[in-house]
Amino acid sequence: MFKSVLVANRGEIACRVFRTAKRMGIRTIAVYSEADANALHVREADEAVLIGPAAARESYLDGAKVLAAAKATGAEAIHPGYGFLSENADFAEAVAAAGLIWIGPDPASIRAMGLKDAAKDLMIQAGVPVTPGYQGADQSEETLTAEAARIGYPVLIKAVAGGGGKGMKRVDDPADFAAGLASAKREGAAAFGDDRVLIERYITRPRHIEVQVFGDKHGEVVHLYERDCSLQRRHQKVIEEAPAPGMSDDVRAAVTGAAIKAARAVNYVGAGTIEFIADASDGLKADGVWFMEMNTRLQVEHPVTESVTGVDLVEWQFRVAAGEPIPLKQDEIKLNGWAMEARLYAEDPANGFLPSIGKLEHFVMPDGIRVDTGVEQGGEVSQFYDPMIAKLIVHEDTRGAAAARLAEAAGEVEVWPVKANAGFLKRCLEHPRFVAGDVDTGFIAAEGDLTVSEDEQRDVASIALFAEHNYEAEHQIGNDWSSPWNDTRGAMGLRLNGPSRSVWALTAGGRKIVAEALSTQTLDSSWRVGPEANSKLAQHIYSDVKTGWVRVGEKFFPYFRSDDGLVLFDEGDAVLVKAVEVGGASAVAVSDGSLRAPMPGKIVATPVKAGDVVTKGQPVVVLEAMKMENALTAPFDGVVESVASLGDQVVEAAVLAVVKGD
Structure with a gap:
């Protein structure tokens, strides 16, 4: 076994590979860009080397710089992770030519499966069904x-x-x-x-089913069963699970058999995934599953396979790359229970899932489950790389128990001020269709708005306002803050002949909301919050300088005091609450038709020009950021007054186009 490994990647996959390497006594080496100088993967490595500027093409995608770092640190092997250079056959050849161990398949296998068109032709020749x-x-x-x-x-x-x-x-x-x-x-x-x-x-009710395969240098190929990755948004996986729901023995035999055949067709060595598309219109059938592509690397969702098989796939990669045989025979690989993984993205579901960047002022992950992440509180989410910031993984005896536990975990996520999709994940996991296993790749689009409603935000805003005033009472009025009688400023609207009632104009999650608070006039620090007809008893149970908890019945709401205001966390959603003056300068304004950049990026398309008539929802300008295109659309029917130039590099909040109403 080699004694040192350089991971030619960043973020959570670099941290994950380091964990196995350290357990096996292998020295770990990180590479990093200028944007990642303070990143978690840099500090977790035994040694780290700066390889270039923030842009991936000048750092993580520059194979020569990675090889120079390996030479300078005496690395014996290179693990590419996923993305970047992981499926670059030329880089794999360069690693071998430099006398290093490449932890991945042979370059010929990468080339054979690297282009989807050639791979489909090869699979047809091998007798594997294709779309x-x-x-x-x-x-x-x-x-x-x-x-x-x-x-x-x-x-x-x-x-x-x-x-x-x-x-x-x-x-x-x-x-x-x-x-x-x-x-x-x-x-x-x-x-x-x-x-x-x-x-x-395009299969109208497609399910995305993939099989984890593994080959060694001795001609052995095994599978580690299937994963279902059907819950997707814009073709990006959101929630993955193993095994696949509704998978019968005969369909599993057909799918895993085709996967083995595909791997053998390219003499595959190492970890790989054969991806299939299945027609779910009438359940899974052996003749309704077709090859899509092969990923010649470790997958993002590999932890669910590790959970149900008890196998450390990175350890297997190390051992096979070192020339050892696959540690288990096919009949020794067993399925155990059910695993699910949810991808936590830095994105704003309430704003069209636009990516979010910035410093993680507050970052709390759930306890008691596996969390793979490459960031931490105080770290940065950069515009230059993928917006996935963590993976939440659970393993339970049944699918129902796994979905429930993962939903609970998503609800415990606290991220601010970077936007995250935790609340969205929780609502997906608790949706009756998902719980029943009735999923396909169109599930998210078909189920419409899975973001938090204005009614829910109003309720949360009221509770947050309660927490804000209790905090101020504790830290500014005196120690006897639990009693509303000590509210010397009258903020609660205290009355001697009945419960005090205050009506507040708030912005909650960017929306203008009217919320109510009624003091119970007791000494238990309780308010009735929310609309009077449906008020709830809230009790402030904990507070320190920056954080606290509010209990409403049996439910607990954590909060965080940001410089921007009070942030209340409700089942994974972060709601920023501020009191505003009705009609004042702080009130939420109606859109003036300006389309602003949600983050820094590059203008890659301008479907319209100044003077064009557009309708509400029509794409006006396309911004490329965090490796994806984001179309900014007309907020209403009107005429384009101006639009940015193709190729412009823009900063966050820059006006990219202006639409004037009729």
């Missing part, structure tokens, strides 16, 4: 348009070198094909340096 489509060399718009018509709409345009939902566009109407094609090509070129695409029939 009907077009993966030809003719990339002219005329040919691709004609092929889409032949396949039949809806179709899926996919970058041939794509992954993670990048360069992937669903098109339902022939009139939208040209725009979808252009967007897929841009994302493919930006993310992978290759703008070629293929086209597939």
Whole structure:
């Protein structure tokens, strides 16, 4: 076994590989960009090397710099993690040429499966069923348009070198094909340096099922069962689980058998995933599952497989790369219970899931479960890299128990001021359709708004206001803060002949809300909060300088005092609450038609120009940020007054376009 390993990656996957390496007594080496100088993975490594500026192409994607770092530190092996250089055959060859151990498949296997069009042709030859489509060399718009018509709409345009939902566009109407094609090509070129695409029939009720495979240098290939990754948004996985719900023995045998056949077709060595698409319109059937692609690396969702099999896949990668055989035979790999993983993203579900960046002023993860993360409180979420900040993983005896535990864990997440999708994850996990196992890749879009409602925000705002005034009473009025009689400023509207009632104009989560608070005039620090007809008893049970807890019945609300105001955490959602003057300058303004950049990025498309008439929801400008395209749309019907120039690099809050109403 080698004695040292350099991880050519960052964030949670680097930290995760380091954990196994340290357990095995292997020295760990990190590489980092200037943006990651204070990152968690840098501090967790035994040694770390700066390899370049923040931009990935000048640091993590520069193979020569990574190899120079390996040479300078005496690394014996390189683990690529996932993303960046993990599926770069040229880099794998360069590692071997430098006399280092490459912890991954042979370059020939990477090349064979690296391009989706060539991989599909290879699978057809190997007898693996593939999705009907077009993966030809003719990339002219005329040919691709004609092929889409032949396949039949809806179709899926996919970058041939794509992954993670990048360069992937669903098109339902022939009139939208040209725009979808252009967007897929841009994302493919930006993310992978290759703008070629293929086209597939879009299965209307698709499920995403994948099989973890593992091969060694002695010709052995095994599978570690399947995962279901159907819960997706914009083709990015959100929640993954193992095993797949509704998977019968005969379908499992067909899918895992096809996966083994696919791996053997490329003489596969190491950890890999064979991804399939299944038609879920009438349950899973052995003849209704087709090959999509192979990922020649470790997957983001590998922890669910580790949980149900008891296998450390990174340890297996190390051992196989060192020339050892796979530690277990196929009949020794058993399924045990049910595992689920939720991806915690730095994004704002209430604002179209736009990515969020900035310093993690407050960052609390749930206890008692596995949490894989590469950030910590005080760290930064950068505009330069993927917005996933953590993975929450649970393992229980049954699917129902796993979903319930993961929902509970998502509800315990506290992140501020960076926006996160924890509350959204909880609502997905508790949705009756998900609980019943009735999922497909269109689940999130079909179920509509899974963000918090204004009524819920009003209730939370009232409770937050209660916590704010109790805090001020404790720290500014005196120790006997539990009694409303000590409210010398009259903030509670105290009356001697009955409960005091205050009506407050607030902004909660950016919305203007009217909330009520009624003092119980007791000495127990309790208020009735919320609309009077449906008021709830709130009790302030804990407070220190920055944090505290409020109890409402049997429910506990943690809060955090930010410089921006009071932040109350409600089942994973963070709600910023401020008192405002009705009609005053702090009131929430109606949109003036200015489309502002939600974060720094680059203008990659301007579908309209000044003077064009647009309708509400029509794309006006497209911003590329955090490796994804984000379309900013017209807030109402009107005329475009101005629009930013193609290729502009813009800062957060910059005005990208202005739409004037009719």
